[in-house]
Amino acid sequence: MYRRQFLNRLMLGTAAACLPASAFAASIDNSGASPVPLSITDRTIEVNGRAARVYGLQRPGGAPGLVLNAGDLFNVTLSNQSAEPTLIHWHGLTPPWALDGVPDNPAPLLRPGEERRYTFPVGEGGTHWMHAHTLQEQSLLSAPLIVRKADEQGEDRQEVVMLLHDFSFKSPEELLAGLQSGGDGRQGMGGMHGMHGMSGMQMDINDIDFDAYLTNDRTLDDPEIIPVEKGGRVRLRIINAAAATAFTLDTIALRARLAAVDGREIAPVAGRYFPVSMGQRLDLLLDLPAGEGAYPVLALREGALEQTGLILATQGASVSRLSTKAETSGPVLDTAFEAGLSARQPLPQTDATRRFNLTLGGSMNGYQWSIVGGDGLNVSRGDRVQIAMRNMSMMGHPMHLHGHHFQVVGLNGRAINGAVRDTLHVPAMATVEIAFDAQNPGRWPFHCHQLYHMASGMMAYVNYDRVG
Numbered sequence: 400m401y402r403r404q405f406l407n408r409l410m411l412g413t414a415a416a417c418l419p420a421s422a423f424a425a426s427i428d429n430s431g432a433s434p435v436p437l438s439i440t441d442r443t444i445e446v447n448g449r450a451a452r453v454y455g456l457q458r459p460g461g462a463p464g465l466v467l468n469a470g471d472l473f474n475v476t477l478s479n480q481s482a483e484p485t486l487i488h489w490h491g492l493t494p495p496w497a498l499d500g501v502p503d504n505p506a507p508l509l510r511p512g513e514e515r516r517y518t519f520p521v522g523e524g525g526t527h528w529m530h531a532h533t534l535q536e537q538s539l540l541s542a543p544l545i546v547r548k549a550d551e552q553g554e555d556r557q558e559v560v561m562l563l564h565d566f567s568f569k570s571p572e573e574l575l576a577g578l579q580s581g582g583d584g585r586q587g588m589g590g591m592h593g594m595h596g597m598s599g600m601q602m603d604i605n606d607i608d609f610d611a612y613l614t615n616d617r618t619l620d621d622p623e624i625i626p627v628e629k630g631g632r633v634r635l636r637i638i639n640a641a642a643a644t645a646f647t648l649d650t651i652a653l654r655a656r657l658a659a660v661d662g663r664e665i666a667p668v669a670g671r672y673f674p675v676s677m678g679q680r681l682d683l684l685l686d687l688p689a690g691e692g693a694y695p696v697l698a699l700r701e702g703a704l705e706q707t708g709l710i711l712a713t714q715g716a717s718v719s720r721l722s723t724k725a726e727t728s729g730p731v732l733d734t735a736f737e738a739g740l741s742a743r744q745p746l747p748q749t750d751a752t753r754r755f756n757l758t759l760g761g762s763m764n765g766y767q768w769s770i771v772g773g774d775g776l777n778v779s780r781g782d783r784v785q786i787a788m789r790n791m792s793m794m795g796h797p798m799h800l801h802g803h804h805f806q807v808v809g810l811n812g813r814a815i816n817g818a819v820r821d822t823l824h825v826p827a828m829a830t831v832e833i834a835f836d837a838q839n840p841g842r843w844p845f846h847c848h849q850l851y852h853m854a855s856g857m858m859a860y861v862n863y864d865r866v867g
């Protein structure tokens with residue numbers, strides 16, 4: 400009952416009336432091609448030596464999520480074989496609004512035993528994600544959604560997926576209640592950090608102490624070891640599926656090139672450390688040394704010692720044991736890395752026809768969060784929309800827009816011609832600006848992807864005043 404109440408609370412918006420019910424007809428495919436079955440299941444995994452009940456999101460045979468080719472039809476039958484009502488959001492795809500997968504916006508939850516067909520053009524490809532847009536996301540109701548671009552389909556690169564999670568043996572309802580009461584479940588302040596000349600202000604980095612940090616369901620006590628070839632080439636598709644944890648990827652001994660963020664190509668950036676906030680994805684290209692070797696790739700928890708990851712290992716290489724804790728805290732995400740990114744395909748140059756100014760606010764006191772100015776994000780089809788966000792809170796917020804990709808066009812008051820994304824991390828006290836073209840009518844969620852912030856007020860909608 401308890402869980403149901405919270406689920407209902409999290410339906411995130413009332414049923415919107417601006418599309419007729421017949422919009423669902425768009426989901427019926429008459430082409431005759433058979434859909435891919437995708438099942439929501441209950442399953443048990445082992446975490447820290449204990450059994451944990453979690454959700455699964457699997458194809459026949461048990462493979463998680465979906466692997467599709469760009470240009471294909473997304474042609475899927477989603478069936479709920481779990482014991483709870485739920486629904487799946489296709490994070491990174493731009494389907495018609497009726498198929499977006501946020502409960503009651505506008506599609507209803509899938510009841511246990513119910514199934515639903517989805518067909519729409521999958522788009523140009525990239526590393527994407529699928530997840531429940533409810534507290535069930537914390538219980539691993541989440542999986543990779545990989546759409547291979549044309550030039551990746553015959554690519555001589557081994558594809559490796561890293562799905563990152565934060566995990567708790569407590570239910571998400573308990574975690575949220577703990578945050579709201581300021582008691583159990585809350586870690587406390589993340590420490591003192593001076594930022595942008597504002598030294599002395601206290602930043603909050605993590606507000607939940609999780610029991611484990613997972614990569615593909617496993618901790619570093621028992622990591623996944625991926626067989627690779629000597630001198631091999633790897634495309635690492637990293638998805639930060641964590642509910643409330645930002646990470647920095649550390650490729651350690653391997654030099655990497657970042658080729659895409661949120662599935663969209665950028666001018667490649669070489670390096671070792673790559674930040675990835677909640678809801679964001681990275682495509683890292685790795686070229687392995689010629690000899691035998693084992694190469695850990697780690698994800699460092701922001702502002703804390705915990706780490707997770709996997710190991711790429713050639714045949715016969717000796718694999719050393721890795722600790723779940725590092726000796727120094729993971730980096731705190733700022734705007735410096737974002738400032739160095741530029742899109743391979745930026746938005747066409749044009750002036751904004753609609754501008755909005757939002758303030759991200761809130762505090763740990765009472766755990767209330769807000770998007771001030773987010774009530775009137777009304778646009779028209781064809782608009783170039785520009786949204787400035789000022790984060791006046793002491794936490795970072797990964798802001799995600801459904802149904803569109805936006806370009807990062809400003810950071811802390813400086814105009815940039817940045818990456819094209821669907822999720823942008825807005826650090827504490829930072830100002831960012833994004834732009835997008837309104838081409839996909841609907842009532843589109845625009846929210847913080849920290850699950851408990853979203854559940855505590857950080858939800859707005861970009862609404863097309865004339866749908867159709």
Ligand SMILES: [Cu+2]
Pocket residue numbers: 795796797847848849852853857
């Ligand atoms: Cu947030």
